[in-house]
Amino acid sequence: MGKIIGIDLGTTNSCVAVMEGGSPKVIHSAEGRNVIPSVVDPVTHVVGDVAKRQIVLKPKETIFSIKRLMGKKFSDESVQNDMKWLPYTIKSGRDGMAVVEVEGKQYTPQEVSAMILQKIKNDAESYLGSKVTQAVITVPAYFDDSQRQATKQAGEIAGLEVMRIINEPTAAALAYGLDKKNAHTIAVYDLGGGTFDISILELGEGVYEVKSTNGDTHLGGDDFDQIILNYIADQFQKENGVDLRKDPQALQRLRESAEKAKIELSSAQEAQINQPFITQGPNGPLHLTMTLGRPQLEQIVDELVQKTIKPVEQALKDAKVTVKEIDEVVLVGGMTRMPKVIDVVTKFFGKEPNKSVNPDEVVAVGAAIQGGVLGGEVKDVLLLDVTPLTLGIETLGGVSTPLIEKNTTIPASKSQVFSTAADNQTQVEINVLQGERPMAADNKSLGRFVLDGIPPAPRGVPQVEVEFDIDANGILNVKATDKATGKAQSIKITGSTGLTKEEVEKMTKEAEAHAAEDQEKKAKIEARNQADSLIFTAEKSLKDAGDKVPAELKTEIEGKISDLKGILDSGSKEDIEVKTKELSESLQKVGANMYQQQGPQDQQAGEQPAQEANPNADGQAKEEPVEGEVVE
Amino acid sequence: MVGMNKKHEETDKENTKDNEEELLKVKEDLENQLKRSVADYQNLEKRIAGEKSSWIRTANKDLILRLLPGIDNLFLAEKHTQDEGVKISIAHFIDILKGEGVEKIEAVGHDFDPVLMEAVGTAAGEEGKVLEETKAGYKLFDEVLRPAQVIVGKREN
Numbered sequence: 040m041g042k043i044i045g046i047d048l049g050t051t052n053s054c055v056a057v058m059e060g061g062s063p064k065v066i067h068s069a070e071g072r073n074v075i076p077s078v079v080d081p082v083t084h085v086v087g088d089v090a091k092r093q094i095v096l097k098p099k100e101t102i103f104s105i106k107r108l109m110g111k112k113f114s115d116e117s118v119q120n121d122m123k124w125l126p127y128t129i130k131s132g133r134d135g136m137a138v139v140e141v142e143g144k145q146y147t148p149q150e151v152s153a154m155i156l157q158k159i160k161n162d163a164e165s166y167l168g169s170k171v172t173q174a175v176i177t178v179p180a181y182f183d184d185s186q187r188q189a190t191k192q193a194g195e196i197a198g199l200e201v202m203r204i205i206n207e208p209t210a211a212a213l214a215y216g217l218d219k220k221n222a223h224t225i226a227v228y229d230l231g232g233g234t235f236d237i238s239i240l241e242l243g244e245g246v247y248e249v250k251s252t253n254g255d256t257h258l259g260g261d262d263f264d265q266i267i268l269n270y271i272a273d274q275f276q277k278e279n280g281v282d283l284r285k286d287p288q289a290l291q292r293l294r295e296s297a298e299k300a301k302i303e304l305s306s307a308q309e310a311q312i313n314q315p316f317i318t319q320g321p322n323g324p325l326h327l328t329m330t331l332g333r334p335q336l337e338q339i340v341d342e343l344v345q346k347t348i349k350p351v352e353q354a355l356k357d358a359k360v361t362v363k364e365i366d367e368v369v370l371v372g373g374m375t376r377m378p379k380v381i382d383v384v385t386k387f388f389g390k391e392p393n394k395s396v397n398p399d400e401v402v403a404v405g406a407a408i409q410g411g412v413l414g415g416e417v418k419d420v421l422l423l424d425v426t427p428l429t430l431g432i433e434t435l436g437g438v439s440t441p442l443i444e445k446n447t448t449i450p451a452s453k454s455q456v457f458s459t460a461a462d463n464q465t466q467v468e469i470n471v472l473q474g475e476r477p478m479a480a481d482n483k484s485l486g487r488f489v490l491d492g493i494p495p496a497p498r499g500v501p502q503v504e505v506e507f508d509i510d511a512n513g514i515l516n517v518k519a520t521d522k523a524t525g526k527a528q529s530i531k532i533t534g535s536t537g538l539t540k541e542e543v544e545k546m547t548k549e550a551e552a553h554a555a556e557d558q559e560k561k562a563k564i565e566a567r568n569q570a571d572s573l574i575f576t577a578e579k580s581l582k583d584a585g586d587k588v589p590a591e592l593k594t595e596i597e598g599k600i601s602d603l604k605g606i607l608d609s610g611s612k613e614d615i616e617v618k619t620k621e622l623s624e625s626l627q628k629v630g631a632n633m634y635q636q637q638g639p640q641d642q643q644a645g646e647q648p649a650q651e652a653n654p655n656a657d658g659q660a661k662e663e664p665v666e667g668e669v670v671e
Numbered sequence: 672m673v674g675m676n677k678k679h680e681e682t683d684k685e686n687t688k689d690n691e692e693e694l695l696k697v698k699e700d701l702e703n704q705l706k707r708s709v710a711d712y713q714n715l716e717k718r719i720a721g722e723k724s725s726w727i728r729t730a731n732k733d734l735i736l737r738l739l740p741g742i743d744n745l746f747l748a749e750k751h752t753q754d755e756g757v758k759i760s761i762a763h764f765i766d767i768l769k770g771e772g773v774e775k776i777e778a779v780g781h782d783f784d785p786v787l788m789e790a791v792g793t794a795a796g797e798e799g800k801v802l803e804e805t806k807a808g809y810k811l812f813d814e815v816l817r818p819a820q821v822i823v824g825k826r827e828n
Contacts, residue, residue: 060711071814085785092789096823168714288805291791291820313740316747324751415703 043173043202043414044163045406047210048152048190050106051232051259053077054403055159057167058411063214063404065397066166068158074399075162078103079154081139081146086158098126100141104233105155107256108148110182110189113137117256149189153196160197174199175410177402180206180238180249202413208238209247210405211369215393218242222367224250224360228384228392230347231372233259237351239358239365250358253350260301260374263340268297270339271312271329279325281318289318296327304333305376337379344383351387368392373399425449427543430515432505433470433479435460436564442507445475449513454506456522458499466491467503469519471532475550477561483546490519490528498575563612570607570619574600577626588629596625731771732811739817742768743806768809776808778819789818796824 045063047054052074056065068075070088078090079102085093094101107121113131122129130145132138138145156174163171178190187204194201208227212218217225222242229236236254240247272283272293283289296312303310314327355362370392374380384392396404425448431441434457442453459467468489474482493501502522509515518529550557577600581593588596599622606614742764749757765775776787778801783790787808788801796802801821808819 060708060715089785092785092818093783094790095792096783096790096825168717287792291805313744315744316751 041170041172042167043175043407043410044159044171045210045403045408045410046156046159046174046176047207047400047402047406048106048155048176048178048193049074049077049231049402050104050234051077052399053155053159054400055163056400056403056407057163058407058414061411063407063411065400065403066163068162069165073397075155075158076103077106077155079105079151081141081151081154082144084154086154099128102127102139102141102146102151105139105148105151108137108139109152109193110148110186111137147189149193149196152190152193156194156197156199160199172198172200173202173410173414175203175205175406175413176201177205177207177210177406179234179236180208180252181236181254203409205406205409206238206247206249207236207371207402208240208249208252208369210402210409211371212240212247212367212405213408214396214401214405215367215369217367217369217393218245218247220367224358224364225367225369226351226354226365226388227369227371228347228351228375229254229371230374230380231259232374233257233261235259235347235350237347237354239354239360241358250360251354253354253357255346255350258343258346259372262343263301263374263377264294264298266339266343267301267331267336268293271297271300271327271331274329275317275327279320281320281325283318283327286318292317293327300331301336301377304331304336305378308333310336333378340377340379344377344379347380348383348387362388365390369401370394371398371401426451426509426513428473428546429475430485430507430509431472431482432457432517433468433472436568437479438561438564439472439474439477439479439482442505443509449509450511452506452508454504457503457505459493459496459501459503460498462497463495464498464501465493465495467493467519469505469517469528469530471515471517471530474546476553477557478564481549481553481557485515485532486517486530488517488519488528488530490521490526492524492526493521494523497579499572559612563615566612566615566619567607570603570615570622573619573622573626574603574607577622580626580629584629584633587633589632592625592628592632596622596629599625729811729814732816735768735771735773735809735811736816739809746807772812773816774810776810776815776819778804778808778821783821783823785818787815787818788821790823791820792822793825794822795826798824798826800824 042057044066045056053076054065054074056063058064065073067073068087072088075087076091078094079086080090080093080097080100081102082100090101091103094103104121104125107125108118108129111118112135113129114135115137118129118137128140130138130140132145132147136147138147139151140146156176160171160174174194176190176194178187182190191201191204207229211227211229212222212225224242225240225247227236227238227240229238234254234256235258236252238252239250241250242248268284276282283293292314296314300310300312310331312327312329312331316324317327318325355365365388368384368388368390370381370384375384375392375394375398381392381394425446426443427445429441429445430443431439434440440455442455443451457467466489468487470479470487471485472479472482473485476482490503493503504520504522506518506520507515508518513533515532516529517532518527520527577596581588581596599618603615603618603622606618610618742761745757745761745764748754749761778788781801783799783801787810789808791805794802800823802824803822804819805822806820809816
């Protein structure tokens with residue numbers, strides 16, 4: 040049962056994804072990147088980043104943009120145009136089809152593309168740890184039969200059974216699940232590294248049909264980089280009288296700076312360009328230091344962004360739909376990260392575009408989903424719910440102790456051992472809570488019940504196991520069991536996930552708003568609980584040790600106990616902590632004292648922490664009931 | 672009448688058979704689904720175990736990558752000023768990086784290797800030999816962190 044991988048075989052970069060556990064996952068290349076440059080040295084079979092690094096050295100042997108030649112006749116006008124700028128040799132092969140020639144040997148575009156696919160296949164296999172034999176490959180919506188056929192052949196040469204060829208915009212729509220959302224008419228705006236495509240799709244019988252496509256085969260991120268580079272170089276020339284474009288080394292650094300600034304300005308308002316010693320001036324080295332602001336950048340690239348609008352208008356016209364009839368807009372391609380591009384698209388369509396999926400990966404993700412559907416994986420996959428809010432119980436001091444954290448995939452269960460807060464406590468009340476606030480009173484109580492019949496024992500000794508079990512339908516079962524007697528009590532809550540979106544949002548927001556004060560309140564209660572348990576320990580130690588404790592020390596400790604007790608409810612967190620520390624220090628003297636008297640072997644009492652630890656329990660049964668151990 | 676009864680029986684039989692088949696199909700589907708989920712989960716666990724060790728080693732990768740342009744500039748400063756202090760500063764910096772598993776790629780004088788280097792230009796010289804390094808490259812635990820940018824020799828024809 041091999042996996043069907045989804046491949047975006049791009050002009051500039053390619054990307055591959057696969058369905059795992061019901062969701063698509065992009066597979067990183069052996070070089071650790073999410074995309075593979077579509078660059079090939081067909082003689083040495085070197086592909087991707089490594090091939091790209093030798094382009095300067097072997098311009099005639101390194102093939103890029105091979106997609107532009109796929110399934111095309113040599114006489115095709117576009118091939119003739121591309122020949123003018125592509126550095127490698129293009130010739131007319133069998134049946135007049137365009138082929139590339141490297142070191143006297145001819146390679147069809149299929150063969151070259153197959154080498155890219157072969158690398159993708161290898162990288163996917165090493166990631167998945169199993170053979171990959173089937174794939175879904177995407178092509179531009181405007182690809183004709185011959186081009187699609189060529190793409191399929193490329194897959195076959197690479198040893199992949201091409202289960203389906205799907206359109207890139209359709210894949211993008213699948214990645215956003217727009218078919219499930221019943222979005223009828225959608226526009227896919229794809230601004231990549233070297234090409235711009237706009238497609239209008241319509242949903243019919245559960246499948247997207249391409250109504251129209253348009254675009255610009257030579258408009259993309261590279262043009263943006265170039266225009267930014269020119270701007271920086273012009274500025275530099277104005278200030279220093281030197282044209283950096285004439286110095287190859289400076290040009291290289293300039294190119295990197297331009298691209299970096301462009302990327303930075305997608306998230307920041309300002310980008311620093313710092314290239315010291317960029318070139319030699321008449322009076323010594325010159326440094327390029329410049330701050331590029333986002334408004335400046337947007338001004339520089341405005342013309343390029345506006346250039347995309349005309350094809351969009353034409354595509355709408357060809358599809359015979361108006362802007363208003365577009366239900367959803369999808370952004371594809373790295374350039375759509377630029378806020379300016381998002382702005383222009385949003386303004387044009389009058390609605391927020393879908394952009395949450397990484398635009399470099401969205402097509403491959405959609406192809407993987409299609410692969411999952413074909414492999415029967417997507418249809419079958421269980422849609423598992425998550426708990427929208429944390430579920431827990433109330434513990435000593437009104438604290439809400441979480442058992443199942445929010446966003447846990449259900450079904451899930453968890454249990455934790457708690458204990459009693461007072462000596463001879465024979466019953467515990469379980470208050471089941473829902474919400475993110477640390478204090479029980481601020482959360483929603485889903486239900487409560489009492490477990491009684493606990494045999495009288497000192498505090499902290501009884502072990503009450505509380506088990507939360509939430510099934511796939513969100514029905515929560517809470518069960519409390521006294522481990523000593525086996526006595527159990529439970530409650531079934533059906534409404535644990537039945538909250539409206541608004542309710543969940545409100546509760547989450549409230550938790551955020553009150554986070555600071557809640558934390559303070561909780562810290563105080565924790566300090567109080569700690570003090571309380573130390574008092575208990577101290578009293579017990581004194582009792583156990585009897586007259587082995589010098590009277591002087593006993594008085595000292597008793598004094599401190601009563602001090603601490605006095606401020607337990609009224610004092611500030613800091614005061615309680617100070618007094619707790621003081622008592623703890625005095626208490627340590629008891630242990631030290633007893634060791635001196637009896638030798639180190641005897642460790643009856645007085646150790647710090649002095650606990651009535653239950654040796655055969657996996658739960659530590661500390662005196663703080665809040666800290667039960669998880670037993671799973 | 673008899674004939675009709677018989678017909679009824681047959682339809683009933685067929686219905687039961689249909690139901691059975693359907694149930695079997697559902698069962699098969701569910702089993703398949705369960706196997707798939709468990710397999711995905713187990714594979715994920717295996718992979719995470721493997722990836723964890725590499726995560727720990729390469730957790731600093733992003734930070735180091737962002738630090739490299741700073742060192743590039745120091746190299747340039749040294750090249751242009753020939754300042755002893757800068758030289759020492761660089762040596763110190765490289766030493767710190769070494770401690771984190773970062774190693775400089777030796778390029779000049781070596782054969783051009785696209786796995787470790789990126790050609791940014793050519794110049795007259797021995798064919799295929801690296802003549803000059805315009806930007807240093809680094810490896811992190813034997814993985815290429817950033818290839819060295821180099822100028823490679825080309826025989827003039």
